Amino acid sequence: MIESLLNAFIAAAKIIGLNYSFLLSAYERGPWLEGIGITIGLALLSIVSSLLVGIVVASLLTSGKPWLANPTRAFVELTRNTPTLVQLYCAFFVLNMLINQAVGGAQNNPLSAFAWVVIVLSLHYGAIHAEALRAGIEAVPKVTRESALSLGFSRSESLRYVELPLAMRFALPSLVNNLVNLVKSTALGSAIAVGEVTYASLMIWTQRDNVLELMIFIFLVYGILTLLVARAGSWLETHLRMPGYGH
Amino acid sequence: MPHTETHHERPTLVQLRDVHLSFGSNKVLKGVDLNVRQGDAVSIIGPSGSGKSTILRCINGLLAPERGEIVVGNTPVHALKTEADRIALRKRIGFVFQQYNLFPHLSVLENIVIAPTRILGTDRQTAEREARELLARVRLSDKADAYPGQLSGGQQQRVAIARALAMHPELVLFDEVTSALDPETVGEVLAVIRELVQDGLTCILVTHEMRFAEEVSHEIVFTEGGEIVEHGTPQTIFHAPRNPRTHGFINALRN
Ligand SMILES: Nc1ncnc2c1ncn2[C@@H]1O[C@H](COP(=O)(O)OP(=O)(O)O)[C@@H](O)[C@H]1O
Ligand SMILES: [Mg+2]
Numbered sequence: 001m002i003e004s005l006l007n008a009f010i011a012a013a014k015i016i017g018l019n020y021s022f023l024l025s026a027y028e029r030g031p032w033l034e035g036i037g038i039t040i041g042l043a044l045l046s047i048v049s050s051l052l053v054g055i056v057v058a059s060l061l062t063s064g065k066p067w068l069a070n071p072t073r074a075f076v077e078l079t080r081n082t083p084t085l086v087q088l089y090c091a092f093f094v095l096n097m098l099i100n101q102a103v104g105g106a107q108n109n110p111l112s113a114f115a116w117v118v119i120v121l122s123l124h125y126g127a128i129h130a131e132a133l134r135a136g137i138e139a140v141p142k143v144t145r146e147s148a149l150s151l152g153f154s155r156s157e158s159l160r161y162v163e164l165p166l167a168m169r170f171a172l173p174s175l176v177n178n179l180v181n182l183v184k185s186t187a188l189g190s191a192i193a194v195g196e197v198t199y200a201s202l203m204i205w206t207q208r209d210n211v212l213e214l215m216i217f218i219f220l221v222y223g224i225l226t227l228l229v230a231r232a233g234s235w236l237e238t239h240l241r242m243p244g245y246g247h
Numbered sequence: 248m249p250h251t252e253t254h255h256e257r258p259t260l261v262q263l264r265d266v267h268l269s270f271g272s273n274k275v276l277k278g279v280d281l282n283v284r285q286g287d288a289v290s291i292i293g294p295s296g297s298g299k300s301t302i303l304r305c306i307n308g309l310l311a312p313e314r315g316e317i318v319v320g321n322t323p324v325h326a327l328k329t330e331a332d333r334i335a336l337r338k339r340i341g342f343v344f345q346q347y348n349l350f351p352h353l354s355v356l357e358n359i360v361i362a363p364t365r366i367l368g369t370d371r372q373t374a375e376r377e378a379r380e381l382l383a384r385v386r387l388s389d390k391a392d393a394y395p396g397q398l399s400g401g402q403q404q405r406v407a408i409a410r411a412l413a414m415h416p417e418l419v420l421f422d423e424v425t426s427a428l429d430p431e432t433v434g435e436v437l438a439v440i441r442e443l444v445q446d447g448l449t450c451i452l453v454t455h456e457m458r459f460a461e462e463v464s465h466e467i468v469f470t471e472g473g474e475i476v477e478h479g480t481p482q483t484i485f486h487a488p489r490n491p492r493t494h495g496f497i498n499a500l501r502n
Contacts, residue, residue, distance in 0.1 A: 005258040050355055141348075143344060143348050144348055146309060146348070147342070147344060147407075148350075149337065150309065150337055151337065151338075151341035151342075151410070151411075152334050152337045152338035152362060152414065153365070154365060157365060157366075161365060166352055187429070242351045242352050242396055243393075243394040244397040244398075245351045245352075245394070245395075
């Protein structure tokens with residue numbers, strides 16, 4: 001059934017001059033499909049952990065304690081103002097190497113290339129989320145915080161129960177935009193040979209002359225993933241809307 | 248007037264002695280003394296900028312005076328050092344603001360239960376039952392599931408009062424709670440406060456509603472320029488003030 005559908009698709013594509021015959025070779029199809037899975041895995045893990053990093057960093061930035069806020073600010077500026085690719089190289093070729101030496105060889109190092117992509121994307125986008133959240137926290141009226149404190153909330157409880165839920169709503173459009181960029185950035189994994197969909201495609205088109213065919217697939221994969229993120233974002237926006245507030 | 252025979256025998260709940268506070272070079276409080284007995288309603292009146300809100304913020308520890316003493320019950324507020332101590336104080340003191348300051352992302356019911364459940368550790372069921380009782384008391388039973396943005400100013404302010412009462416405060420501070428309201432909703436908020444005073448809740452009210460202040464207060468305090476110019480019974484302050492500045496302020500309002 002699937003086999004005959006595949007054959008029909010390949011025959012149809014051939015009519016308009018596209019060669020998708022790699023789909024018939026299990027040896028090539030397998031890693032390529034796996035690449036889609038790896039891309040989705042990178043995206044999901046980095047989305048969740050970048051948001052957690054963003055919340056922690058934004059809390060530190062707005063803590064009002066210079067010894068917490070200043071180093072955090074330095075981290076955010078460093079992260080925002082260097083290319084993600086350079087950060088990934090730095091993490092994988094410098095930090096990873098140092099860890100290898102410290103633990104006595106790569107075989108003892110629990111961090112894979114996949115893990116480094118997740119770590120770098122989470123920190124990078126976490127810093128960018130934090131800026132959006134900080135702006136959101138600062139948009140919460142001072143009197144709203146005062147009323148939380150007056151009820152007996154501590155500074156951190158006020159942040160958790162009142163300010164962050166509001167900041168999250170104010171920052172949601174920026175956060176969704178960041179997450180769409182994050183999904184696209186998973187392609188950076190190909191730079192350190194993580195077998196996500198871009199890298200898997202690269203491996204195929206260096207063997208066959210079918211760059212255009214694979215490009216179309218790559219566009220589709222990222223297009224669908226970013227669309228899903230944007231959809232989830234607008235669902236959240238509707239779901240979290242505060243009836244009667246502002247707009 | 249709501250004076251009872253026992254009024255003068257009741258113990259002092261709030262005491263301010265020679266409280267000074269500045270913002271930068273702006274001296275806002277210049278030696279404020281204040282005495283509030285348990286069960287009293289004390290109204291603070293005075294021109295805008297005279298330090299009325301600042302006095303309230305000092306009492307619940309949102310601001311720290313640079314000189315003087317503030318005692319609430321047995322707690323020396325001026326000497327509190329840690330956040331934990333200030334939290335313990337604020338749990339006992341309700342604060343109702345001019346701009347209501349409800350949490351816009353929470354329903355009316357959630358606005359009321361969040362503090363008892365998160366701060367006092369009250370179980371959800373008890374907190375919700377009490378919240379519904381409070382909503383009935385402020386005559387908003389039908390609005391439990393509405394959001395603050397869907398309510399009128401007067402309704403929001405009554406929710407804010409219910410939210411403060413949910414913590415079972417021994418003292419409630421009201422800071423010009425009707426100043427931002429449409430005239431037609433002022434009455435419903437004042438009616439709620441009147442009942443609280445009659446029930447014996449200790450209240451300090453900053454207000455421009457002179458007739459209301461005269462009606463419900465045990466004592467009126469007139470502030471100007473960061474000082475208490477005069478204090479006394481509503482009868483004295485409104486009809487026979489001793490200080491010419493009080494006289495001037497009351498007269499200007501009358502005309
Ligand atoms: N957070 C603040 N920072 C600086 N100045 C303030 C602050 N709060 C109040 N003030 C100043 O203190 C004075 C008294 O303010 P306030 O207590 O709000 O007066 P009132 O409530 O009687 O109108 C005003 O001059 C005001 O500008
Ligand atoms: Mg004021």
